[in-house]
Amino acid sequence: MASQIDRLLAEHTAGCIPEEPHSISSSAPSLTYSESADDELDIEDPRQPEPRRRRASTRLIAQSPADVQRITGETTTQLVTRCCGGGCCFSQGGRKSDIQYEPIEFPDNDAYRSLNLKIDGVPATLNNITELPEQTVYIQPLRRPSNVPSPTGSAASVGIDVSSGVDDIEKQISQLGLEALDTTIEPPSFVQPHPPHHVFAARIHNTRELTGRGAEKRTFHFDLDVTNYPEGEDVDFKVGGAIGVSAPNEASMVDEIMDLLLVPRFLRDKPVLLRTTKGRWPTVWGEDKARELVTTRRALLTWCSDIQSYPPTKPLLRVLAEHATDNNERKLLLFLCAGEGQGVFCDFRTGPHVTLAQLLHAFPSSKPPLELLLSILQPVMPRFYSLSNDPHESYEQKDGKQHRLIEIAVTVHETSDWRTGQRAGVGSGFFQRQALKFLEAQKKGETVDLYIPMFKGLMANPLAKQFVSDGPMLLIGAGVGIAPFRGFVQRRLKTANCANKVWVLQGIRDSLVDELYSGEWGVHEDEVKRVVQSRRGEGRYVQEEVKEQADLVWYIINSVDGRVFVCGSTRGMGEGVEEALVNVAMDKGNLDREEAKQFWQLKKDVGQYIAETW
Structure with a gap:
């Protein structure tokens, strides 16, 4: 073994750049010499090529946890956490003779049909229905009081000193307002990604598509201008490092949800007082505590709550059921939240992920308050992307100035969608939209300022x-x-x-x-x-x-x-x-x-x- 290593060491240090070997057994060019290569080439008859090995078996047999992972792509632990735990995997399905069923009309719309719910009847009596989830988010209008408010008024809830005089109270309330941030390009400052790092709107210096026409997945390259990135965060960009990106929900999806919930357009961008009773939301890595801050409904739904990445949960379906005015829709939703509907729910949540908008379209009579939905939706989590360049050497002169650039590559992740066939993920979809806008403007000879809200925390990957x-x-x-x-x-x-x-x-x-x-x-x-x-x-x-x-x-x-x-x-x-x-x-x-x-x-x-x- 020592002699072999010595030979390899001598061979690989003969020059500063790896040399091409003379004998190979791989169909791709070999990187190094192999003793077994010559022997195989000596006895192999080139006129009788080895039959191509099959890449898929016609039989799948699970005899161990390793087999489960091989077949499903998940460990048994992952499979168990994904399972609803109701034992529906062992049920035979179909109607049971000892249960009384009542007639029901299913929603007649494409969104409902796309859910592929396998329901052939709803029992007249449902048991073990999921309880309504606790509301932890409250949205209140901001009003300037005309007199001294009571201790239970809105002024007290914002932390205003109600023992002060009317003039002082009005002065305190006048200071409540939206921060000077353009939330069309970056999230509100309370969306803290990772203390002490903060989100920075990095301008797209250039972008291009790395994949060609016909590629199974599209990949885009981005040059991001970080010349003005805030100093004093004690972490420099590193070779092999990564940046975090706080990607927003697509604007059209946000407007669609507010349309479905009948939120008036004049209220969507109006400042409101947000109160939470516990938890980290609307931050990501903040402390678990109650919060009071000023924001807008659009900002919350754009930057803080994920409306498309997670499978439906029973608390979400329970909220929809509670606010469904159509009796058939209510029965269906309660059935999915009950013990009798456990098997259907399990198939539902382990299938393709559905968006919040899809559920609201499927059950159109349900229009719960936005604040109740915000109490149960998962937060929008940052996405992380590795740098694809040496960040210490990437500079470019433009407009008479030297710009420092970092480079990343993003592959667009797509999943099935009930209307368009395919939809992109939150992060990769955002990058794709920005890239296509930039390239379209470039094609027309126009200059456009587009941004990526990023931060350079967690660099020690x-x-x-x-x-x-x-x-x-x-x-x-x-x-x-x-x-x-x-x-x-x-x-x-x-x-x-x-x-x-x-x-x-x-x-x-x-x-x-x-x-x-x-x-x-x-x-x-x-x-x-x-x-x-x-x-x-x-x-x-x-x-x-x-x-x-x-x-x-x-x-x-x-x-x-x-x-x-x-x-x-x-x-x-x-x-x-x-x-x-x-x-x-x-x-x-x-x-x-x-x-x-x-x-x-x-x-x-x-x-x-x-x-x-x-």
């Missing part, structure tokens, strides 16, 4: 924390997971030497349409990066190439300061690469499976194996 300037490095990624590695390579190639080489394995579907950042990695890109395509040629996945590059993997992970980074989706790619690395350790280290897993765990503990997957 694994990729940034473990990036060091010394030691060989192998970067394994697929899809947009390759983006942060571009910054790694940019930094490494600036100070390239024989001891800190870098290699990249990039998994993609089709290099013609979705190879990200092709030609933008540095002057030696073709010597440090290998692309593995799953939809063209023989069709290979990046995890298969990891096994082909076993010698390189083993050399790097056993070198002084050697590091292996993995970035991408957990399902498929992340799990596949992890399994491939275990196989490499078993083969090259002569370890059994448990020893190989322990080997990589130890490497992870000391910061030599870093996996950032989602």
Whole structure:
């Protein structure tokens, strides 16, 4: 083993840039020489190619938790938390002879039909109906009192000193108003992302689409101008770091919900007093406490509550039932909240996620107060995006000024939608809308100012924390997971030497349409990066190439300061690469499976194996 490592060390330090091997067994260009490659080529008959291996089994057998995860893509823990817990998985369904059912008319609209509720009857008597959730949010109008208010009046609720005179009270109330922020481009200041960091509206300096026409998923690149980012937050942008983005709900969806709830248009942007009795909302990481602040209904629904990302809950359905004026709609909603409807509810909530607007369209007679809905909706959580450049070296001259830029790549996540077929996620959808507006203006020769509300908290993520300037490095990624590695390579190639080489394995579907950042990695890109395509040629996945590059993997992970980074989706790619690395350790280290897993765990503990997957 020592001689083999010595040979590999000599071979990989012969020059400052990795050399092309002369013999390979992989269908993709090899990154390193393999002793087994020559033997395989000697005995293989090129006239009799090996039959292509099947990629999917016709049988799915679950005999263990590992099998469950393989089949469903979830661990048993995840599956249990997703299950409603009502035991409906064991029920046979259909009407029961000992239960009296009453006739019911189902809502006759496309939104209801799109829910695909499997209801063939509603029992006359329902049991174990979910109780109405506690209201924790109250919206009150702001009024200037004409005389001294009582201790229970609105002035007292805002913290106004009611023992003062009328003039003093009016002066205090006159100071209550909206803060000087443009909430069309950034959230109110009370949407605290992560103390002590604050949201900054970064102007889009440039954007472009990285994927070509016909790509399965669209990916956009953004150059964000952070020249004027506030000083004094003690965290600089780092190679491999990430930024948080407070993405808003789409404006048209916000207006649609307020239309469905019959909120008058003249009230939507009018200042109101918001009172909460407990919890963190409308902040994200704030303290659990009661709050009183001035805002607008539009700001709350745009920046604070998620209206599309989560499956329906029983508290939400219970609120809709309570305010449904149509008797049939009320019965259906109560049935979903009752023990008798547990099986239907389980199928409903584990299926495709539905938006709040879809539910309001499906049950049009239900128009609960906005403040009650805000009490039970999940908050809009920030999205995080890895930097795709070396932020210390990215500057551009424009308008006679030097602008500091950070770069990110965003892949648009889409899910099914009842009206349009597909809809984008909260974060990626926001980025796509901004990119398309920018590109349309650019096409017309116009200048447009568009912004991304971002913050630079939580920069000590694994990729940034473990990036060091010394030691060989192998970067394994697929899809947009390759983006942060571009910054790694940019930094490494600036100070390239024989001891800190870098290699990249990039998994993609089709290099013609979705190879990200092709030609933008540095002057030696073709010597440090290998692309593995799953939809063209023989069709290979990046995890298969990891096994082909076993010698390189083993050399790097056993070198002084050697590091292996993995970035991408957990399902498929992340799990596949992890399994491939275990196989490499078993083969090259002569370890059994448990020893190989322990080997990589130890490497992870000391910061030599870093996996950032989602």
